Amino acid sequence: MSLPAGIFINGVTGEVPDANEHYIKTIGELRGLYRDVTAFDTYLRDCGDGPAYAVAGYRQADSDIIFGTTTMQPGKIGDEYFMTRGHYHVRRDCGEVYYTQSGHGVLLLQTREGETREVTMAPGVCAFIPPDWAHRSVNTGPEPLVFAWFCQATAGHDYGDILSHGMRKLAVERADTLAIVANPGF
Ligand code: F6R
Ligand code: ZN
Numbered sequence: 001m002s003l004p005a006g007i008f009i010n011g012v013t014g015e016v017p018d019a020n021e022h023y024i025k026t027i028g029e030l031r032g033l034y035r036d037v038t039a040f041d042t043y044l045r046d047c048g049d050g051p052a053y054a055v056a057g058y059r060q061a062d063s064d065i066i067f068g069t070t071t072m073q074p075g076k077i078g079d080e081y082f083m084t085r086g087h088y089h090v091r092r093d094c095g096e097v098y099y100t101q102s103g104h105g106v107l108l109l110q111t112r113e114g115e116t117r118e119v120t121m122a123p124g125v126c127a128f129i130p131p132d133w134a135h136r137s138v139n140t141g142p143e144p145l146v147f148a149w150f151c152q153a154t155a156g157h158d159y160g161d162i163l164s165h166g167m168r169k170l171a172v173e174r175a176d177t178l179a180i181v182a183n184p185g186f
Contacts, residue, residue: 002063011101011123014054014071014146021057021068025085026050027077032163033085035170035185036078043077052082059153067150072105072139079172081105086136086167088112090156096149098127098137103145106171106178109133112161116168118180121147134162138171140178 007018028049034040050073057068075082086108089096098107098121105121111133119127121137129135139145170183 002060005060007058007067009069009101009148011146011148014056014069014101014144016056016058016069019056019058019068021059022055024051024054027052027075027082030085033083034077034080035166035183036080039078043075053084064153065150066153067148069101069146069148070137072103072137072145074103074139074142074144076173079174081138081140081171081173081178083108083138083171084136085159086134086162088132088134088158088161089151090158091152091154092132094152094155095131095133096129096135096151096155098129098135098147098149100125100127100145100147103139103143104141105137105139105145106180108136108138108167108169108171108180110168114168118169118171121145134167136162136167140171140173 009016026049053072055070059066100121107119107127109117166183166186168186169180172179
């Protein structure tokens with residue numbers, strides 16, 4: 001049986017002391033995500049492999065809801081800011097909420113039909129992700145980007161489509177500022 005609980009989230013580090021699910025994605029594991037393969041190899045050679053983002057989740061058995069945090073390190077590969085893999089949910093009726101607690105970024109969203117949207121991620125902004133919109137978060141600032149996420153426990157992650165085709169839009173740095181551009185490789 002699920003029981004009520006008050007779960008502390010550190011909005012600066014993203015740590016959730018009571019989290020019972022954790023994983024880290026290193027830059028090296030994200031080969032293929034970034035368009036500039038030479039920049040990717042140069043980054044790994046010069047900076048070494050290290051965490052790109054960490055996910056902590058809180059799940060209670062039998063509950064319909066899970067939540068947790070994602071903590072994204074700042075950085076760039078070529079002109080692309082550090083980003084998550086991006087996914088649809090397996091269950092097409094399941095949306096999600098991202099509540100940014102620190103740092104700055106952009107949430108790239110797209111439908112299977114080709115519609116795209118961007119939502120700014122900044123402290124205090126709650127991003128609503130409707131059902132069946134693919135979502136990828138991008139850290140566009142110099143600090144870690146920390147956001148809490150809340151979704152259905154059985155939503156599931158479908159990475160296949162984004163992994164093989166990328167997303168329609170890229171978040172890149174142009175003249176020292178963020179630009180959202182069409183992905184020429186899509
Ligand atoms: C869960 C969710 C987030 C992401 C996390 C990492 O549905 O959207 O917890 O899973 O931010 O992103 P991905 O999974 O795209 O690597
Ligand atoms: Zn999701």
